[in-house]
Amino acid sequence: xxxxxxxxxxxxxxxxxxxxxxxxxxxxxxxxxxxxxxxxxxxxxxxxxxxxxxxxxxxxxxxxxxxxxxxxxxxxxxxxxxxxxxxxxxxxxxxxxxxxxxxxxxxxxxxxxxxxxxxxxxxxxxxxxxxxxxxxxxxxxxxxxxxxxxxxxxxxxxxxxxxxxxxxxxxxxxxxxxxxxxxxxxxxxxxxxxxxxxxxxxxxxxxxxxxxxxxxxxxxxxxxxxxxxxxxxxxxxxxxxxxxxxxxxxxxxxxxxxxxxxxxxxxxxxxxxxxxxxxxxxxxxxxxxxxxxxxxxxxxxxxxxxxxxxxxxxxxxxxxxxxxxxxxxxxxxxxxxxxxxxxxxxxxxxxxxxxxxxxxxxxxxxxxxxxxxxxxxxxxxxxxxxxxxxxxxxxxxxxxxxxxxxxxxxxxxxxxxxxxxxxxxxxxxxxxxxxxxxxxxxxxxxxxxxxxxxxx
Amino acid sequence: xxxxxxxxxxxxxxxxxxxxxxxxxxxxxxxxxxxxxxxxxxxxxxxxxxxxxxxxxxxxxxxxxxxxxxxxxxxxxxxxxxxxxxxxxxxxxxxxxxxxxxxxxxxxxxxxxxxxxxxxxxxxxxxxxxxxxxxxxxxxxxxxxxxxxxxxxxxxxxxxxxxxxxxxxxxxxxxxxxxxxxxxxxxxxxxxxxxxxxxxxxxxxxxxxxxxxxxxxxxxxxxxxxxxxxxxxxxxxxxxxxxxxxxxxxxxxxxxxxxxxxxxxxxxxxxxxxxxxxxxxxxxxxxxxxxxxxxxxxxxxxxxxxxxxxxxxxxxxxxxxxxxxxxxxxxxxxxxxxxxxxxxxxxxxxxxxxxxxxxxxxxxxxxxxxxxxxxxxxxxxxxxxxxxxxxxxxxxxxxxxxxxxxxxxxxxxxxxxxxxxxxxxxxxxxxxxxxxxx
Numbered sequence: 001x002x003x004x005x006x007x008x009x010x011x012x013x014x015x016x017x018x019x020x021x022x023x024x025x026x027x028x029x030x031x032x033x034x035x036x037x038x039x040x041x042x043x044x045x046x047x048x049x050x051x052x053x054x055x056x057x058x059x060x061x062x063x064x065x066x067x068x069x070x071x072x073x074x075x076x077x078x079x080x081x082x083x084x085x086x087x088x089x090x091x092x093x094x095x096x097x098x099x100x101x102x103x104x105x106x107x108x109x110x111x112x113x114x115x116x117x118x119x120x121x122x123x124x125x126x127x128x129x130x131x132x133x134x135x136x137x138x139x140x141x142x143x144x145x146x147x148x149x150x151x152x153x154x155x156x157x158x159x160x161x162x163x164x165x166x167x168x169x170x171x172x173x174x175x176x177x178x179x180x181x182x183x184x185x186x187x188x189x190x191x192x193x194x195x196x197x198x199x200x201x202x203x204x205x206x207x208x209x210x211x212x213x214x215x216x217x218x219x220x221x222x223x224x225x226x227x228x229x230x231x232x233x234x235x236x237x238x239x240x241x242x243x244x245x246x247x248x249x250x251x252x253x254x255x256x257x258x259x260x261x262x263x264x265x266x267x268x269x270x271x272x273x274x275x276x277x278x279x280x281x282x283x284x285x286x287x288x289x290x291x292x293x294x295x296x297x298x299x300x301x302x303x304x305x306x307x308x309x310x311x312x313x314x315x316x317x318x319x320x321x322x323x324x325x326x327x328x329x330x331x332x333x334x335x336x337x338x339x340x341x342x343x344x345x346x347x348x349x350x351x352x353x354x355x356x357x358x359x360x361x362x363x364x365x366x367x368x369x370x371x372x373x374x375x376x377x378x379x380x381x382x383x384x385x386x387x388x389x390x391x392x393x394x395x396x397x398x399x400x401x402x403x404x405x406x407x408x409x410x411x412x413x414x415x416x417x418x419x420x421x422x423x424x425x426x427x428x429x430x431x432x433x434x435x436x437x438x439x440x441x442x443x444x445x446x447x448x449x450x451x452x453x454x455x456x
Numbered sequence: 457x458x459x460x461x462x463x464x465x466x467x468x469x470x471x472x473x474x475x476x477x478x479x480x481x482x483x484x485x486x487x488x489x490x491x492x493x494x495x496x497x498x499x500x501x502x503x504x505x506x507x508x509x510x511x512x513x514x515x516x517x518x519x520x521x522x523x524x525x526x527x528x529x530x531x532x533x534x535x536x537x538x539x540x541x542x543x544x545x546x547x548x549x550x551x552x553x554x555x556x557x558x559x560x561x562x563x564x565x566x567x568x569x570x571x572x573x574x575x576x577x578x579x580x581x582x583x584x585x586x587x588x589x590x591x592x593x594x595x596x597x598x599x600x601x602x603x604x605x606x607x608x609x610x611x612x613x614x615x616x617x618x619x620x621x622x623x624x625x626x627x628x629x630x631x632x633x634x635x636x637x638x639x640x641x642x643x644x645x646x647x648x649x650x651x652x653x654x655x656x657x658x659x660x661x662x663x664x665x666x667x668x669x670x671x672x673x674x675x676x677x678x679x680x681x682x683x684x685x686x687x688x689x690x691x692x693x694x695x696x697x698x699x700x701x702x703x704x705x706x707x708x709x710x711x712x713x714x715x716x717x718x719x720x721x722x723x724x725x726x727x728x729x730x731x732x733x734x735x736x737x738x739x740x741x742x743x744x745x746x747x748x749x750x751x752x753x754x755x756x757x758x759x760x761x762x763x764x765x766x767x768x769x770x771x772x773x774x775x776x777x778x779x780x781x782x783x784x785x786x787x788x789x790x791x792x793x794x795x796x797x798x799x800x801x802x803x804x805x806x807x808x809x810x811x812x813x814x815x816x817x818x819x820x821x822x823x824x825x826x827x828x829x830x831x832x833x834x835x836x837x838x839x840x841x842x843x844x845x846x847x848x849x850x851x852x853x854x855x856x857x858x859x860x861x862x863x864x865x866x867x868x869x870x871x872x873x874x875x876x877x878x879x880x881x882x883x884x885x886x887x888x889x890x891x892x893x894x
Contacts, residue, residue, distance in 0.1 A: 046504045047835035079754075088754070088764050095755030096821045098828025117831050147767035151722070155770050155790055158721040159619055262719055264613040300548035310544065313603055316610040340606040370552045377555025377574055380507050384836045444719065 026383070028393065028403055029221035031228070035237045036209030039228045040393050040403055041221040044386050050121050050217030051386050053113040054128050055394040057212075058205035060185075061107045061178040061328055062243060069185015070193065070201050072105040073149055077198055078112065079103075080141045082134040087141050090127055097123065105183055108327045109398040115387065118218045122227055129231035132206055142195045150191065153184050161261025161439055169269045169437035170331075172257050177248035179328050207238035212397045216390040248273065248329050255435040260442040265316075266344040267439045270351065271331035274322070274428045278399050279329050286324050287412045288420040289332060289428070293322040294371040295363050295421070296334075296354065301370065303354055304334075314342050314350045327399040332429065344438055358425040362418035372414055379410070484834050486844065486854050487679060493666035493695050497686040498844040499673045502837050506575050508675030509841045510584075512591060512689070513849045516567040516663035518643075519636040519702055519780070524655055526608070526643020528663075529562045531656045533604050535569065536560070538595035547590065556583045558590070564637050565780050566849060567663075570841075575676040584685060592692030594660060601653050612645045620790070622716060623724040623890040630714055630886040631730055631784055635705040665696020672844035674837045702781045705730050713887040723796035723891030727803060728786025731879055734778040734850040740863045741875035742776060742785070748822040749810050750774025750787055755825055757818070761806045762789060768799045780850070785880065796893030804882065811876050814869045826864050 031039040059071050081087040094101045099116035101124075114124040157163050167182045174180035184190075213232065215224045251273055277286045297304045297320040308315040318336035334355075338347045382388045396405050487499045521527045536558060537544045551558055556573040569591060573583040615621040625640045632638035642648070671686050707730055732739055743751075750758035750773040762772045772789035787807070791799045834840050834857070847856050 046502075047831055049831050049835045088760070091754035092821070095752060096824045096828070098825050098830065098832065100829070100832060115832055117828060120828075144764075144767035148763055148770055151768070151791060152770035154721045154792060262617050264617050265610055299552035301545065301552040306545065306548070309607075310603070313606075316607045337610060340610055366553075370549070373553055373555040375555075377557075380505060380574060381557070381572060383505055384507070384838050386835065 026389075029225075030403055031221075031225050033208065033229060033233050035233065035235055037228070037232050037235075038212040038397060039225060040212065040214045040397065041219065041224045042214075042216040042389055042393065043219065043221070044216055044383075044389065045218050048118050048218050049115065049386065050118045050215060050219055051113055051115045051390050052121060052124050052128060053111055053214040053390050053394050054132070055109050055111040055212040055214065055398045056205055057108075057210050057240075057398050058110055058201075059106050059108045059327075060181040060183045062205070063178060063181055063185075066189060066192075067185075067197065068181045068189045069149070069183070070189075070197060071110050071205075072184055073146070073190070073193055074198055074201050075103045075105045075110050075112075076145050076149060077137050077142060077202075078131055078135060080138065080145065081136050082130050083136055084134065085127075085130065087138070090131065093127065094124060099124065107179060107181070107183060109395065111394055111398075113387070113390070121215070121219065121224075125227050125231045129235075132208065132211065132232065133235055135202055135206070137195060137198050137202065139195045142193075142198060146190065146193060149184070150187065153187055153190060156184060157182075159262075161259065161263045162267055164261060165259050165267065165269060165437050165439045168257060168259055169271065169435065172255055172437060173271050173273070173331055173435035174248055177246050177328055179248065179326070179330070204241060207240065208232055208235045209237035210240045212394060214390045214394045214397075216386045216393075246328075251433050251435075253432050257435075257437045259437065259439050261439055262444070263439060263441050265337055266441060267335065267337045268344050268348050268351075269333065269335040269437045269439075270348070271333045271435050272429050272433045273329060274332045274424075276326040276328070276330045276399075277324050277401060277405070278327055283412075284416070284420060285424050285427075287416050288424040289322055290324050291368070291371055291413060291416045292358060292363075292421050292425060293320055293332070294374070295358075295367050296320040298371055299374055304336075304351075307354065308336065308347070308350055309339075312350060313339050314347050315339055318347075318351070325395060325399055325401060325405075331435075344440075348436065348438075355425065355429045358429070359422060363421055364418075368416075368418070372410075375410065375413060484840055484843070484857055486847070486857075487682075488848070488854055489683070491666065491671070491687050491690065493690060493693070495666045495669040495671050495686065495690055496848050497671045497673065497682070498848040499679065499682045499686075500840055500844065501676075501678060501682075502674050502840070503676050505837070506676050507572060507837070508575050508580065508673070508677060509570065509572050509837050510587065510685070510689070511568055511570040511672045511841050511845050513566045513568045513670045513672070513845050514663055515565065515668050515699055515780075515849070516659070517563050517565040518639065518641040519564050520659070520663060520699060521636065521639065521643070524643075524651060525639045525647035527651060527655055527659050528567060529642045530601075530605065530608065530648065530651055531659045532560050532562045532567045532569075533608070534596055534601060534656060535594045535660075536590040537600045537604075538597050539589040539593045540595060541589065541593075542586075544597075544600060547586070550582070550586055554579050554583050554586075556586075558587060562641055564641060566845075568845065584689065588689050588692065591664070592690055594664070596653055596657050596660070598653050601656065605648060605651065608642060608648055609645055612642060612648060615640075616645075619718050619720040619722070619724045619890045622718065623726050623888050626714055626716060626890070627726040627728070627786065627886060627888045628784075630712055630888060631708070631728070632705055636702060637705065637779070637781075637783075662696075663699065664693060666690050666693045667696050668698050669693070670845060670848040672841050672848060674841045674844065704781055707881075708884045708886065711883060711885055711887070714889070715893060716888075716890045717892060718890045720891045721792060722790045723793050723889050723893040724790045725796065725800055725803075725893075726786055726788050726888045727800065727885055728774075728784050729881060729885045730782045731776055731785035732778055733780060733782045734846075735852055736778065736782075738875040738879060739776075739778055740860070741867055741872045742879060744822065744826070744864055744867055745810070745814075745872045745876050746774055746776050746785065747826060748814070748818055749807065751776075752822065752825060755822065757806055757810060758787065758789075758803065762799055762802050766798075766802065768795050768802070772799075772803075793892045794894050796889060796891065800887070800889070800893075807882055811873065811880065811882070814873060816869070819869050819872075823864060823867075827861050830861055 029041045101114040103112040171180040315336045560569040774787040777783040
């Protein structure tokens with residue numbers, strides 16, 4: 001246990017870990033079908049394997065009040081049959097092919113994937129295309145699956161105080177932006193979905209012109225394009241609703257919440273409002289924030305583990321994070337657990353002191369070089385997995401960023417100056433722009449049980 | 457996410473190759489030799505990416521703790537914190553400046569250390585030197601020890617409030633009694649508090665020896681270079697010898713149920729028994745059967761019965777963990793307290809029906825899954841090195857990956873059922889429930 005893991009509903013891809021594009025790195029072929037569907041293909045011939053992913057531009061930040069988690073619920077229903085395929089059959093077919101499949105939902109998108117032997121690409125494309133337009137949402141199946149999703153929420157959130165803290169932290173930091181919505185949805189919202197809500201959500205967002213197909217593996221781009229035309233190309237585009245901006249209001253003073261939970265160890269989570277690469281007026285601020293994040297928490301020699309865990313010994317674990325590729329304005333986050341004998345207040349102060357240091361003292365050349373070296377290496381390492389390569393492409397395009405964002409990431413990171421880092425720290429990482437959430441033990445022993453009321 | 461696989465079980469269910477895929481797939485050519493100091497080396501050349509993975513595994517898992525629970529884990533966590541030449545900050549700075557990744561972990565059987573690095577000469581050389589020093593010249597510093605102990609204690613205290621962790625720990629304890637597999641890998645707050653720095657030094661000297669190490673290498677180097685790398689890597693360790701075999705665990709004589717009351721919204725359920733060791737001839741049949749019963753997500757019967765038909769759970773499954781000596785088989789799930797007994801009942805009925813009769817269609821489908829899915833299991837260096845360590849450490853034949861699918865393909869339903877009836881005894885299982893099951 002070198003580091004306490006970050007909490008999140010689905011793993012985030014941080015562009016900050018990736019770098020330049022040498023010859024072996026593989027080119028991305030980009031196409032658009034006549035109906036507006038985007039197609040991205042990347043060749044990787046190391047193994048006779050291919051991954052297909054279909055990304056829909058819909059996620060929890062698309063959801064209106066009272067309907068949180070609807071995108072995630074729909075993701076579950078996508079396995080429950082089409083006009084020609086009975087419920088559960090999709091997965092059985094992929095399983096019999098020896099494939100791996102799953103799906104995931106985030107604030108920004110909903111995606112489906114299958115990893116199969118390359119000879120089976122056409123089969124899974126036919127299946128995936130079928131459920132893009134022909135899903136049948138049966139009332140009985142829906143009700144059963146809604147129970148499964150409530151169990152998923154219990155499993156992910158209800159018995160995990162830190163996950164709960166994260167959820168409530170997020171809803172405090174964002175007041176009017178839908179970035180406050182939990183991806184899985186509030187329990188009361190999950191319970192009140194009607195079958196017609198799901199059908200409507202599907203009609204609204206699941207269309208070729210709101211989707212991106214990503215294929216990475218032992219394939220030829222033209223062959224993938226031909227298959228894509230055959231299976232996705234004949235669908236008509238739909239009118240995709242325009243979202244209201246719902247831009248988060250400016251924060252004008254510190255916000256703070258406490259949560260008491262079934263834990264022995266307190267913890268703290270903090271966040272400052274910051275732009276993403278999608279929302280930033282000046283993208284250089286985003287690159288500066290990305291480097292700043294790595295200075296604080298990129299590797300064991302970075303500042304937070306060095307100073308707070310090893311030197312001052314205030315924290316048992318600590319981390320920082322910044323999702324530079326969110327669709328909406330996002331947060332620069334810090335979190336940690338105090339060391340034995342230390343208070344959560346002392347940890348909070350120590351974390352903020354590290355932020356203050358960034359405003360007054362320029363970061364060193366050695367620190368910048370460390371960030372570059374780690375980014376360059378990570379850019380090679382991620383190529384070991386076709387799934388990672390496809391994930392990065394899909395996540396970029398689904399928030400409206402160009403597919404080649406990654407190709408330029410390195411040069412942008414390398415050009416960040418110590419002055420720019422100081423400037424973004426001063427501009428964004430200040431008290432009036434800060435939300436703090438603290439988890440405290442509820443003080444009950446495991447044997448002193450109160451009846452669980454659900455607090456749902 | 458629609459389903460989260462429990463990574464530990466994914467790892468253990470690995471290990472197959474397809475008769476069909478032999479034509480389609482560049483199969484993995486494993487080379488193996490011994491260093492002059494007696495370490496076993498496992499090597500696969502993978503020239504496509506300019507990177508290298510190395511993993512070193514010692515027979516030094518928590519089963520070697522004796523009565524000092526957490527000793528193996530604590531020793532492992534201090535490796536890489538100090539060498540005669542470098543202090544802690546210098547080590548972490550060097551690793552990061554090279555862009556290398558180093559990590560380690562302990563399970564019941566092994567302590568494993570891994571490094572991933574670029575193969576550019578200016579990086580590879582210092583990275584290897586650093587990795588070697590952390591393994592062979594480990595220094596145990598009392599201040600670092602105390603700090604890491606305190607950090608571990610925070611984690612262990614937190615575990616006492618984690619119903620999933622409680623269920624896991626209770627299950628192993630109920631299953632293994634006084635066997636070295638019984639206690640938690642990281643120990644308990646009491647046992648960790650009692651550890652002394654000299655205990656760690658003694659453990660390191662006893663178990664971190666060349667003869668007790670398996671070195672796996674995958675990446676952009678040729679055989680000759682791999683030989684040099686392996687030879688140099690553990691040169692600083694004494695030759696030493698392998699530790700004695702672990703005792704055989706005793707099977708339960710009757711069913712046992714442990715319910716731990718806990719203030720949680722779900723009940724965390726584990727149900728199982730001791731099965732077979734890695735390398736047991738019946739493992740293939742047991743594995744194939746388990747893949748159908750609960751080891752393959754939505755291709756498996758437990759998922760169909762408990763989740764798809766009844767909506768009782770988000771996650772359910774079953775898995776086998778063959779170890780040096782017989783490891784567990786178990787079924788697991790978590791569900792709201794009110795459905796706990798119903799879900800457990802469905803698991804029992806599904807297991808019982810499965811052991812009576814396997815449907816032909818199901819049987820063919822699960823064989824197809826294993827055989828057709830083989831190329832996916834070896835499609836990255838990261839996956840291949842996992843197999844190398846497993847094959848090397850457990851002394852499986854070098855053609856294990858080639859043989860596995862042939863054996864799977866050759867198995868009949870009757871052979872699978874026979875193996876299950878021989879090894880799996882539903883009337884002598886441990887059941888653990890943490891929560892307020894109703």
